Each structure stands twice: as C-alpha cells, then as structure tokens.
Amino acid sequence: MFTNIGWIVEAKLKDGKREEFEAVMNEIVAETEKEPGTINYQYYVSDEGDVMVYERFADIESAHIHITNWDNFAERWVAAAEPTRMVHLGDLPDELRARHAVLAPLWLKPFGGFAR
Numbered sequence: 001m002f003t004n005i006g007w008i009v010e011a012k013l014k015d016g017k018r019e020e021f022e023a024v025m026n027e028i029v030a031e032t033e034k035e036p037g038t039i040n041y042q043y044y045v046s047d048e049g050d051v052m053v054y055e056r057f058a059d060i061e062s063a064h065i066h067i068t069n070w071d072n073f074a075e076r077w078v079a080a081a082e083p084t085r086m087v088h089l090g091d092l093p094d095e096l097r098a099r100h101a102v103l104a105p106l107w108l109k110p111f112g113g114f115a116r
Contacts, residue, residue, distance in 0.1 A: 011050075
C-alpha cells in the first residue's frame, strides 16, 4: 500500500538541557539532510519542552542508513532529552524494529489513504 516507512519519536527535554539539545539536533539535521532516502526529518517542540520528531524514509535501506548515522549522535541526544514514546509507521522488517526495541514502539501497519 505505502512504499515508504517511518516513525515518530517523542521525548521530553531535560531541565537546563535545551541548548545542548538544540546543538545536537542541528548537527544531526545537517547530516540527515545529506541522506538522499530521507524524505522527512522534522522536529517539533512545545513551550513545556515536549519534543516530537517525524521521520519518513523512501525505503528500508534508507532507514538503516539513517539509524547508523544517528548512532553517532545518540548519546548526546539522550543526555539532553528523555525518549518517552515511539511509533513505527509502515511495514518495518523485524531487524529494523529490533533496533528500536528499547523504546518498545507501537507498530502501526498501513491501513488506508495515500502518500505523494
């Protein structure tokens, strides 16, 4: 039904860590922009420090490339924000789902609609 896949990550900024989070976010956004198969990589934040990241990839290979690149930033990212929820979107294979197992993501399979 849908050829691309993705996920949503939610987190809460740790007290006094907004600047550190913004720094690592800007670095990873710059690196992710170089990944040709990454379609969306968008951060949103509330006034209270709730963060949501929307990530969408052209295919499984693109998602693996992104996760491998993200690993270079993970320690700093998690030091500044506590992951609270993850939602997988699409037909993700077991090996890709396993890479996020620590967050116990909700897995939502394609059900209807379209993507452009």
